[in-house]
Amino acid sequence: MRRVSAIWSLAGLALVACDSVPDSPEQVWLERGTVLAAEELEVDEHVTVRWSHFVGSDKGWYSWGYVRDRSGNFLDSITGNTKATGIFPWQVPARLCGKKIQVEMCSGSPPRKTKHACHRSKGFLVKGDCSEDFSSRSVEGVEGTTATTTLAEVRELGPLPLHSRSRRWTAASASQTRVTNTERPSDASVTSVALVVVWLGRLPTFVSAFAETARGSGPTFFIFHTHDEEPPVHSDRVHFEHLTLKSLATRLWKTDVMQNVFSTMSFESFEDRVAECYADDNPAKGNDLKPLYGALFQEELRNYTHWGWTDLDMIWGRLDLFLTKDLLTKYDVISFPDGARPALYLSGQLTLFQNTPLWRHFVDGCLEGPGHVNYGGCYAEGLLSEANLFFDEKLAIWFAALRHARIWVDFSPLLIEPRWSRLSGRGVQKLSREQGRLLVHGSQSLPFVDVERRNMEVHKLQNSSDCYTEFGLGWSFACVPTEGNDAFGIAYEIAGQRLLLSPSLPRLVDGGVEFAAWHLHRSKQRFHWESQCQTVTCHRERQSANISCECSSTGSGASWNRPIPNIVHFVLTDRDTRFFDWPCYAAIRSAWEKLQPEQLLVHVLDGVEPGTFDDWWQAARAFITAVVPFSRSSVPSSLNGLRLSHPAFIADFRRIQILHDWGGIYMDTDALSLREFEDLRGWRAVLARQGGVELRATVGLMMFEKHSPLLLPLLDRMRKAYTGSWGVHAGQET
Structure with missing residues (x-):
C-alpha cells in the first residue's frame, strides 16, 4: 500500500506522499530488506529505520533518532539527515545485546521550539551472544592497554596513541596540511589576544556584567550583534558593532568553506537562507559560526597574534594571568572547557587559535563522517540549516586535529556553579x-586529584568516544576521566597522534x-x-x-x-669536608636567575662557610641574599639508638624544619633550575618524584607553604623511620 503522512507546518496543513512501504500500523518501523522486522533483532545486523512523519529539507527541517529502553532511557543514536526520505540505515550495536528497545524518531527545529514531533516504534528484543562483555572490547587497531586493563596492571604510562582519530574522519579538502613553524607569528615575544562573540537578536541583560568585567581581563573583545541597539559599555577593550544579517551573509559568502560547499548556489538564495537560519528567534545557531570567526572578521583581527571565540554569559577575571606567553607561543589551539563533560572538545566558552592564515581558515571544506543526530554527510552543509550543529564543540576539534594542530585543553581555569558548590x-x-x-572563598579543602590514577584511567578508556552523550556515541574526540562529574585538575595536550596528560594547577591565593x-x-x-x-x-x-x-x-x-613563598633555601652541612665547586655555584646561580626569588638563603651548619675552592663560594655570594647559620643541636645527635652524624642526614632533617618555619623552595646543591616555578607555587605542597617504577618522592626538591600542616607529622615519621641507612627515612616516609 502507499502511505500518506499529514505534516503540520507553520504555513498550514500539508500532505506529503511517501515511498511505497510494507503495511505497518506504526509510524516508526524497522525493515530487513523489504520485509518488516518482527519483534527480535540480531546483534550487528543492518536494518533500515522507516518513519512516516517527516518534512522536506527545503523547509530547513531535519530528522534524528534515538534508541531507548522501555523506561525511555537513552541507549544509542540513529544517524540523522535533512533529506525528506524518512529512511535511516542502522547497524544494531553489540552493546544492546539482551536489551528490550524502542526506536524514537524526531523531526523539527528544536532551537525555535515551534516545529517538533517525535514518534516511537514498537518494542524489539536484541538477541545474540550476550555472554561477552562488549563494553570491555578494546578499540580495533589501537595498540597498548585494552579497555579491560585494571589499574593495578598499569604502571608507567606514556602518551596515549590516538590511532582511532585518523581512522574515523576524512578531510574532504586537499588543503589540509601540516602546521610548520614558519606559519607561526614571527615575533613570539609579543602576544595579543582578541575574542569574538556573534549574538543573534537583542543583547541579553547579563551583557552589562560581561562588558564591565571584560575591560580589565587582558584580551580585546569584539561583540557583533544583529539587533540594532545601543551597547551597554563603551571601552577601547570592548567593541560593540551592529552586524546586519545582510552583512553577515556577505562575509560568509567570501569564506573558503562556503565557496567550497555552496558554489552552485546563487548569492541571492544564499542570502535568503542566512536570513532564515540566523534570525533573531534562533540564537543558538550562532554557535555554529564560531570556527569561522577568524575568516569572517580577519580585518578586525589583523593586529592580534591570537583570535578566539567566547560567549556573553561570562564574568571575567584576569584571563591574561592564565594565558601565559609559554602557552600562547607553544600551541596552535588553546581551549578552556568548564569540565562539565567528560570529553576532549574545543570549549564554546573560551577557545583561542594562532592568528595565521592556516588557523583563520582551518575550516574550509567538508568533514565527512557517518552522520549523527542533527545532520548527515558533509557537515559544513549544516551551516545553512536552522539546526544548531554544535560546530564549535562538536566538530571544530576534528578539523584542527586533522591539520595536525598542537592543542592544549585545560579543564581548570573556568568556574561553573557545580564547581563553585563543590569548592x-x-x-x-x-x-x-x-x-x-x-x-x-572558603575553598581550603580542594578536590583531590590523583594525576597518576587519571593517567591510568585515560589509558583504560582507550580512545573511547561515546562520553559526550549530548552528541551521542562516537562523537567525542576522546573520553577523559572525571572526579565527581568534574574534570577539574587535569590538562591534556594533543600533539600529532599522541595524547599527553598533565596536572592543571589551581591558582591558590590566601x-x-x-x-x-x-x-x-x-x-x-x-x-x-x-x-x-x-x-x-x-x-x-x-x-x-x-x-x-x-x-x-x-x-x-x-x-x-601564592601559598608557597618565592624563597629559595640551600643547606650546607659539610663543615668544609666537601668541595663547594662549580656545580654548587651553578645550582645557586641558576636558582637566582630562573626562579627570581624574593630571597635566596643558604643555611650553614654552625655558620662555617666553605673554604675549599673558595673562589666558587665567593662567586656564589653575589646571588645569596643571606647566609643563615644553624646549630648542630637543632638536629638530634641520635635517633632510635643510632648515631645521626652523616652531613646528608643532618641536612635531611634540617630542611624540613626550615620549610616549616620559613616556607618556600628547598633545593639540593646539585640541582640546576631550568625555569621558574610560578605555576608550582600555586599548590600548598610540592615534592619532586624519585626515578623508578614506584611512586617515591624525593627530598632533594620540595616546596611548602609556611607552617604547612604536613611538615611536622612528616618530620615525626622521618625520626621514627631512621635506621642509619641511606634514603630510608627521607625517601620512603615522604
Missing part, C-alpha cells in the same frame, strides 16, 4: 571580584582559589549584577539557587599571593 563545601557560597580578579572566568551557563537567568563597583561580592542562595552580586565597601582580605 565551598558546606560553607557559605561566596565569590568576589576585586582588582579584576575572581576568587572563590583567601581561596582564583579563576580566569565564571561561566554563568544555566545560572544566567537567576543572576543579578550590581555594576560600577571596585569590589563585587556574589552569594548563592542555597534554597532558591539565585545568585546576587553586589558592591562591597571592603575587599575580601585576600593578599593574592
Whole structure:
C-alpha cells in the first residue's frame, strides 16, 4: 500500500506522499530488506529505520533518532539527515545485546521550539551472544592497554596513541596540511589576544556584567550583534558593532568553506537562507559560526597574534594571568572547557587559535563522517540549516586535529556553579571580584586529584568516544576521566597522534582559589549584577539557587599571593669536608636567575662557610641574599639508638624544619633550575618524584607553604623511620 503522512507546518496543513512501504500500523518501523522486522533483532545486523512523519529539507527541517529502553532511557543514536526520505540505515550495536528497545524518531527545529514531533516504534528484543562483555572490547587497531586493563596492571604510562582519530574522519579538502613553524607569528615575544562573540537578536541583560568585567581581563573583545541597539559599555577593550544579517551573509559568502560547499548556489538564495537560519528567534545557531570567526572578521583581527571565540554569559577575571606567553607561543589551539563533560572538545566558552592564515581558515571544506543526530554527510552543509550543529564543540576539534594542530585543553581555569558548590563545601557560597580578579572563598579543602590514577584511567578508556552523550556515541574526540562529574585538575595536550596528560594547577591565593572566568551557563537567568563597583561580592542562595552580586565597601582580605613563598633555601652541612665547586655555584646561580626569588638563603651548619675552592663560594655570594647559620643541636645527635652524624642526614632533617618555619623552595646543591616555578607555587605542597617504577618522592626538591600542616607529622615519621641507612627515612616516609 502507499502511505500518506499529514505534516503540520507553520504555513498550514500539508500532505506529503511517501515511498511505497510494507503495511505497518506504526509510524516508526524497522525493515530487513523489504520485509518488516518482527519483534527480535540480531546483534550487528543492518536494518533500515522507516518513519512516516517527516518534512522536506527545503523547509530547513531535519530528522534524528534515538534508541531507548522501555523506561525511555537513552541507549544509542540513529544517524540523522535533512533529506525528506524518512529512511535511516542502522547497524544494531553489540552493546544492546539482551536489551528490550524502542526506536524514537524526531523531526523539527528544536532551537525555535515551534516545529517538533517525535514518534516511537514498537518494542524489539536484541538477541545474540550476550555472554561477552562488549563494553570491555578494546578499540580495533589501537595498540597498548585494552579497555579491560585494571589499574593495578598499569604502571608507567606514556602518551596515549590516538590511532582511532585518523581512522574515523576524512578531510574532504586537499588543503589540509601540516602546521610548520614558519606559519607561526614571527615575533613570539609579543602576544595579543582578541575574542569574538556573534549574538543573534537583542543583547541579553547579563551583557552589562560581561562588558564591565571584560575591560580589565587582558584580551580585546569584539561583540557583533544583529539587533540594532545601543551597547551597554563603551571601552577601547570592548567593541560593540551592529552586524546586519545582510552583512553577515556577505562575509560568509567570501569564506573558503562556503565557496567550497555552496558554489552552485546563487548569492541571492544564499542570502535568503542566512536570513532564515540566523534570525533573531534562533540564537543558538550562532554557535555554529564560531570556527569561522577568524575568516569572517580577519580585518578586525589583523593586529592580534591570537583570535578566539567566547560567549556573553561570562564574568571575567584576569584571563591574561592564565594565558601565559609559554602557552600562547607553544600551541596552535588553546581551549578552556568548564569540565562539565567528560570529553576532549574545543570549549564554546573560551577557545583561542594562532592568528595565521592556516588557523583563520582551518575550516574550509567538508568533514565527512557517518552522520549523527542533527545532520548527515558533509557537515559544513549544516551551516545553512536552522539546526544548531554544535560546530564549535562538536566538530571544530576534528578539523584542527586533522591539520595536525598542537592543542592544549585545560579543564581548570573556568568556574561553573557545580564547581563553585563543590569548592565551598558546606560553607557559605561566596565569590568576589576585586582588582579584576575572581576568587572563590572558603575553598581550603580542594578536590583531590590523583594525576597518576587519571593517567591510568585515560589509558583504560582507550580512545573511547561515546562520553559526550549530548552528541551521542562516537562523537567525542576522546573520553577523559572525571572526579565527581568534574574534570577539574587535569590538562591534556594533543600533539600529532599522541595524547599527553598533565596536572592543571589551581591558582591558590590566601583567601581561596582564583579563576580566569565564571561561566554563568544555566545560572544566567537567576543572576543579578550590581555594576560600577571596585569590589563585587556574589552569594548563592542555597534554597532558591539565585545568585546576587553586589558592591562591597571592603575587599575580601585576600593578599593574592601564592601559598608557597618565592624563597629559595640551600643547606650546607659539610663543615668544609666537601668541595663547594662549580656545580654548587651553578645550582645557586641558576636558582637566582630562573626562579627570581624574593630571597635566596643558604643555611650553614654552625655558620662555617666553605673554604675549599673558595673562589666558587665567593662567586656564589653575589646571588645569596643571606647566609643563615644553624646549630648542630637543632638536629638530634641520635635517633632510635643510632648515631645521626652523616652531613646528608643532618641536612635531611634540617630542611624540613626550615620549610616549616620559613616556607618556600628547598633545593639540593646539585640541582640546576631550568625555569621558574610560578605555576608550582600555586599548590600548598610540592615534592619532586624519585626515578623508578614506584611512586617515591624525593627530598632533594620540595616546596611548602609556611607552617604547612604536613611538615611536622612528616618530620615525626622521618625520626621514627631512621635506621642509619641511606634514603630510608627521607625517601620512603615522604
